[in-house]
Amino acid sequence: MSWEIVIGLETHVELATRSKIFCSCTTEFGGDPNTHCCPVCTGMPGTLPVLNQAVLEYAVRAGLALNCSITKYNKFDRKNYFYPDLPKAYQISQLYLPVCRDGAVPIKTGAGEKTIHIHEIHMEEDAGKLVHDPWIDQTRADYNRCGVPLIEIVTEPDFRSADEVIAYLEKLKSTLQYLGVSDCKMQEGSLRCDVNLSVRPVGSAEFGTRTEMKNLNSFKAIGRAIEYEAKRQIEAIEEGKRIIQETRRWDDNKDASYAMRSKENAQDYRYFPEPDIPPVELTEDYLTETRQGLPEMAEAKVERYQAQFGLPAYDSEMITGQKALADFFEAAVVLGTPAKLVSNWIMGEVMKKLKDCAMEAADMKLTPPTLARLIALVEGGTLNRNTAVKVFDAIFAEDGDVDAYVREHGLEQVSDTGLVQSVVEAVFAANPKSIEDYKAGKEKAFGFLVGQTMRELKGKADPKVVNDTIRTLLQEQ
Amino acid sequence: MKITEEIVDYVSVLSRLKLPREEKGKMVGELESILEYMDILNQLDTSGVEPMSHVFPVKNVTRTDEVVPSFDRAALLQNAPVPDEEAFLVPKTVE
Ligand SMILES: [Zn+2]
Numbered sequence: 001m002s003w004e005i006v007i008g009l010e011t012h013v014e015l016a017t018r019s020k021i022f023c024s025c026t027t028e029f030g031g032d033p034n035t036h037c038c039p040v041c042t043g044m045p046g047t048l049p050v051l052n053q054a055v056l057e058y059a060v061r062a063g064l065a066l067n068c069s070i071t072k073y074n075k076f077d078r079k080n081y082f083y084p085d086l087p088k089a090y091q092i093s094q095l096y097l098p099v100c101r102d103g104a105v106p107i108k109t110g111a112g113e114k115t116i117h118i119h120e121i122h123m124e125e126d127a128g129k130l131v132h133d134p135w136i137d138q139t140r141a142d143y144n145r146c147g148v149p150l151i152e153i154v155t156e157p158d159f160r161s162a163d164e165v166i167a168y169l170e171k172l173k174s175t176l177q178y179l180g181v182s183d184c185k186m187q188e189g190s191l192r193c194d195v196n197l198s199v200r201p202v203g204s205a206e207f208g209t210r211t212e213m214k215n216l217n218s219f220k221a222i223g224r225a226i227e228y229e230a231k232r233q234i235e236a237i238e239e240g241k242r243i244i245q246e247t248r249r250w251d252d253n254k255d256a257s258y259a260m261r262s263k264e265n266a267q268d269y270r271y272f273p274e275p276d277i278p279p280v281e282l283t284e285d286y287l288t289e290t291r292q293g294l295p296e297m298a299e300a301k302v303e304r305y306q307a308q309f310g311l312p313a314y315d316s317e318m319i320t321g322q323k324a325l326a327d328f329f330e331a332a333v334v335l336g337t338p339a340k341l342v343s344n345w346i347m348g349e350v351m352k353k354l355k356d357c358a359m360e361a362a363d364m365k366l367t368p369p370t371l372a373r374l375i376a377l378v379e380g381g382t383l384n385r386n387t388a389v390k391v392f393d394a395i396f397a398e399d400g401d402v403d404a405y406v407r408e409h410g411l412e413q414v415s416d417t418g419l420v421q422s423v424v425e426a427v428f429a430a431n432p433k434s435i436e437d438y439k440a441g442k443e444k445a446f447g448f449l450v451g452q453t454m455r456e457l458k459g460k461a462d463p464k465v466v467n468d469t470i471r472t473l474l475q476e477q
Numbered sequence: 478m479k480i481t482e483e484i485v486d487y488v489s490v491l492s493r494l495k496l497p498r499e500e501k502g503k504m505v506g507e508l509e510s511i512l513e514y515m516d517i518l519n520q521l522d523t524s525g526v527e528p529m530s531h532v533f534p535v536k537n538v539t540r541t542d543e544v545v546p547s548f549d550r551a552a553l554l555q556n557a558p559v560p561d562e563e564a565f566l567v568p569k570t571v572e
Contacts, residue, residue, distance in 0.1 A: 017542050024545035033563045038548040042565075044556060054542035075530045082493040084567040132569055140564035268491055278535045 007159035014190035021149035022049030033142035041147035043087030055149040058181040063100030076274035085127040098122035107167040117156040162226040177323040209243040225250045309339035324361035331368035365399045373402045415462040480509045
């Protein structure tokens with residue numbers, strides 16, 4: 001029998017506000033334990049939380065960009081659970097009237113285009129961090145993250161493969177970054193994803209029993225976890241076993257998931273309307289204003305890059321795939337560098353480096369003026385393309401000084417035809433056999449002579465000058 | 478709704494409360510009288526009445542997104558039953 005995988009996603013995104021959702025503590029990542037805290041976010045009795053306007057605005061922005069309808073009359077609800085990462089013993093969230101509903105996100109995979117539907121987006125607060133200390137056999141609670149604003153974006157069960165899930169997450173991440181709503185750094189936990197997965201025979205209209213997978217800390221882990229869980233469920237069903245609805249924890253080191261203990265599975269949150277936060281009414285004017293205030297998104301940039309800079313569609317899509325790359329591109333072009341050259345460097349060397357270093361474009365130290373300078377040196381004939389790549393490799397990590405590096409390492413391109421000619425003559429004298437071969441029609445010999453000449457000139461020669469000189473001198477032989 | 482000792486057990490697990498045996502019976506009675514009162518309220522015809530989400534007639538109480546220095550850690554930790562110099566200490570909870 002062939003099986004179909006059905007997946008829905010719940011994605012938690014930490015919002016990039018300066019202060020927390022209900023108090024004025026900083027949301028900055030890190031910090032010594034419990035130094036970004038106050039009586040409100042540590043849940044002291046008698047405190048009154050007050051909603052941060054920016055949280056509302058960011059949630060609405062996200063909703064508009066993801067084609068949702070926005071709830072005009074908003075309220076918050078109290079989700080009760082006793083766990084020490086939450087000092088109030090409840091989380092302020094939205095159950096009954098989430099701020100956004102019914103969105104749609106178009107995605108592209110190797111299998112084609114499709115639309116992922118958003119069920120809802122709601123606002124809530126993040127929990128603290130628990131670190132167990134085996135030495136004293138107690139757990140330390142750090143509430144710096146407690147009260148950092150989150151939106152939870154819940155999709156319909158529209159995904160049929162890990163590829164679709166990754167494509168959606170890439171799209172979501174890029175959209176939220178363009179909106180300035182979140183930095184979406186998975187390694188800092190500002191984008192977290194729970195995967196709800198079930199399997200069913202192809203053609204079946206009913207859904208199978210689903211499991212929920214948590215602790216997925218990278219796109220790679222998400223892909224592997226989906227593969228693992230689908231296989232586990234299919235094998236179980238084929239062996240005649242039943243799938244139990246449960247929460248499973250992904251272990252990235254072991255490449256396997258484990259059912260969490262039933263106690264942690266108990267989901268009875270006894271929601272009720274949050275009495276501390278009054279309702280929030282959004283006017284049509286507010287929504288219009290927010291819509292007009294949305295920044296230029298990837299799709300618009302793709303169009304503009306083609307129209308304004310004459311970039312190919314492919315380049316435009318690659319560069320706008322990450323906001324940090326688009327920003328980098330635009331800043332380099334503003335400096336007067338030809339757009340296509342900037343785009344070639346970004347799609348080639350920059351993206352390769354980022355991939356090799358497993359680094360996000362946003363964390364890159366290389367600045368647009370540095371790349372612009374490097375390109376200018378190639379265009380001006382000071383560096384040949386191969387040497388420029390070597391310089392790029394050397395300066396990428398710390399955004400080094402291009403001119404200083406070229407000077408220190410004596411990398412200026414040799415275009416002095418007299419010098420090139422004397423080296424070529426020496427190479428010819430040392431390799432009479434190659435000249436015979438060339439005359440006998442072996443084009444390979446030509447390449448060999450070029451290589452020898454380049455080596456003598458330590459790779460710094462202008463390849464065109466070398467080629468021309470060798471051709472001319474060969475004709476004279 | 479009839480309150481049983483099982484329901485009391487379930488609610489006490491959710492609330493992380495350990496009830497001695499003799500208190501369970503007492504809880505059954507108390508919870509039941511609360512629910513009986515709700516039954517009286519439920520007799521009212523509330524069709525056509527908007528569910529109330531807040532007791533005061535206020536809305537849109539928000540603050541601007543500004544950071545204010547956080548509280549002194551030592552002062553915060555004073556309220557913890559068991560702190561060390563930088564954190565609240567709790568019994569082992571993670572697996
Ligand atoms: Zn606070």
